[in-house]
Amino acid sequence: MKIKVKVTSGAHKNIVEKCDDETYTIRTTAISEKGKANKMVIKLLADYFEVAKSEVRIIQGIISRNKIIEIDDIVMI
Numbered sequence: 001m002k003i004k005v006k007v008t009s010g011a012h013k014n015i016v017e018k019c020d021d022e023t024y025t026i027r028t029t030a031i032s033e034k035g036k037a038n039k040m041v042i043k044l045l046a047d048y049f050e051v052a053k054s055e056v057r058i059i060q061g062i063i064s065r066n067k068i069i070e071i072d073d074i075v076m077i
Contacts, residue, residue: 003069003071004066005026006025007037008065011029013029014028014044016044016045028040038062041069056071056072057069057071
């Protein structure tokens with residue numbers, strides 16, 4: 001499954017919000033320095049979808065706040 005994610009780093013809480021079927025907003029307490037925010041995004045999405053962190057990959061937007069994420073073992077119905 002591929003989803004679009006808009007990330008806000010440096011937030012007060014870690015939050016994953018579903019906007020529509022394939023778009024999510026993530027607020028993370030991690031700062032966007034040395035990949036810390038990206039690592040937290042992967043962790044938060046793995047927890048949200050109940051999959052291993054190794055199943056979540058950023059395939060576009062490594063240095064952008066707008067990302068496309070691929071998650072294995074999730075099937076959209």
